Amino acid sequence: MATPQLLHAEPVQTAAGVTEVSSAARVAVMDVAAIDSLSALGVTLVGAPAKLYVDYLADVAAETPDMGTLFEPDLEALAAADPDLIIVGGRSVAQKDALAQVAPVIDMSIGPDVLADTRARLAAYGALFGKAGRAAELDADLDARLARLAEAGKDKGSGLVVLTNGPKMSAYGKGSRFGWIFDAAGLTEAAPGLKVDTHGAAISHEFIAEANPDWLFVIDRGAAVGDSGASAQATLDTPLVAGTRAWTSGQVVYLDPTPLYIAGGGYTAMTRAIDQLTEALSR
Incomplete structure (x- = not known):
């Protein structure tokens, strides 16, 4: 074409x-x-x-x-x-x-307001490449997916977004590259006030236990880039994390890491993440 x-x-x-x-x-x-x-x-x-x-x-x-x-x-x-x-x-x-x-x-x-920038870039590309109609269709589809996610996240409590990199862990709150998850799903932050940084706030297993989220959303950076270090599951599988509400309720969600970490802000990456979140929160 x-x-x-x-x-x-x-x-x-x-x-x-x-x-x-x-x-x-x-x-x-x-x-x-x-x-x-x-x-x-x-x-x-x-x-x-x-x-x-x-x-x-x-x-x-x-x-x-x-x-x-x-x-x-x-x-x-x-x-x-x-x-x-x-x-x-x-x-x-x-x-x-x-x-x-x-x-x-x-x-x-893509800046910290990931959803807004996703849509702004889509509109800009539509205008630039003579695809404005198609861009509007994709934007409407994104809107519908976000509405389903907001409905699924109603009254579902608190969440914590954690990125693992082998044995290392960092957490992301509102205003960060993964903070859109809280806004889109309507979840409260189990650990409010986290430092807004590209690499997140360095955390420990004790931190996760103290935050005690209802939902734990996990992004495995190593898996995203093809590293062979410890998996997110192995890193989190400790008595401290196992005692959280998220773990005991079966509400630890391992998000598909490659689209979210590598292509975050791209249309397909975002729709895949939104759909995965909606499915998890609807269970």
Whole structure:
């Protein structure tokens, strides 16, 4: 499917503000969340990172020329692909200046207000690539899924979101990259006031026991990136965690880690996470 040529400069809402884009006929994308949403819209790319991690983008990875990695783009390959626009995001934005030697670059990073940015980026891509109708359909679908999640989460008590990385653990509260879970599901925070940080607040098993959440949502970073360290299940399987309300009630939810950790803010990543949360809270 060919990407339409812009007939005039298009103002695009980016993470850095409104930017004029004169052409998006040939776009290379160095951000998995952006590739996720563009794939849902049916936009083809002239370049992408070699590894996209998430299973539902396997065809995109196989069919799109390799432009290096998220952290180390291949500038020679990008120049050969001759894009007239390059999109970067959270893990690749540090390479923005280097990439600008090849073609104009826009930053479409996802900020802490993940749901709002998911929808804003979707609308921006729809306008930029002549897919506004499809973007509106996807936004309405997202709205319906969020309504089902809000209904499932009514009166379900408190939650704690924990990311494991081998034996290490961190927790995320409102205002953080995973804080949208509380807002969307209507759950209270079992541990309010956590430091808002990309890497979360470092915690221990004792911390989880003291927070004693009704629901424990777990994201296994090691599994997300293919590391071979201790699994989230092994890390959490201790007497302290086993004594929590979440554990004794069977309300420990291991969220699909790769879409959420790698592609968070992408349309499909978000719908998968929302549906998993809805299913868990509906049981």
